Amino acid sequence: MLAAALLLQVAxxxxxxxxxxxxxxxxxxxxxxxxxxxxxxxxxxxxVNLGDRSCVKIKPSRTYQGLWVNAFxxxxxxxxxxxxxxxxxxxxxxxxxxxxxxxxxxTSPCPRQHVCKITFDGREAVDMQRSGAFEGYGHMGxxxxxxxxxxxxxIKDLGLIERR
Numbered sequence: 001m002l003a004a005a006l007l008l009q010v011a012x013x014x015x016x017x018x019x020x021x022x023x024x025x026x027x028x029x030x031x032x033x034x035x036x037x038x039x040x041x042x043x044x045x046x047x048v049n050l051g052d053r054s055c056v057k058i059k060p061s062r063t064y065q066g067l068w069v070n071a072f073x074x075x076x077x078x079x080x081x082x083x084x085x086x087x088x089x090x091x092x093x094x095x096x097x098x099x100x101x102x103x104x105x106x107t108s109p110c111p112r113q114h115v116c117k118i119t120f121d122g123r124e125a126v127d128m129q130r131s132g133a134f135e136g137y138g139h140m141g142x143x144x145x146x147x148x149x150x151x152x153x154x155i156k157d158l159g160l161i162e163r164r
Contacts, residue, residue, distance in 0.1 A: 095138030
């Protein structure tokens with residue numbers, strides 16, 4: 001029942017000028033900072049996300065080292081993580097974000113469903129404690145925090161995510 005209600009909420013396309021608190025506001029489309037716009041593609045109205053770089057208030061850049069857990073619909077970052085064992089030991093609710101402006105010094109990707117040790121220059125959101133359905137970052141706004149990679153210096157694939 002809850003899943004059906006959430007799907008109906010997500011399926012409703014709000015007007016492009018809605019903001020948090022307005023009738024018809026839907027953060028899954030508009031995001032906490034209203035980070036989308038409506039466009040017409042081949043005669044169909046679509047909602048385009050403007051991206052974290054344009055919409056999220058972020059802190060100054062620093063170097064991060066840790067783990068990128070590249071799961072389906074979940075790209076978590078564990079700051080300071082060293083090995084696959086850290087995935088189950090350390091809860092992380094931080095979305096790992098890249099975009100077309102992220103520079104890749106290291107060309108090997110982190111395969112989906114894998115854990116990768118990563119070093120990158122990036123920035124974290126000012127607000128790392130978002131809560132509530134559709135009010136956070138990443139897929140469906142379900143992550144409380146966000147780090148945005150500006151330059152990926154190294155990636156090492158540590159293997160498949162262990163399921164418990």
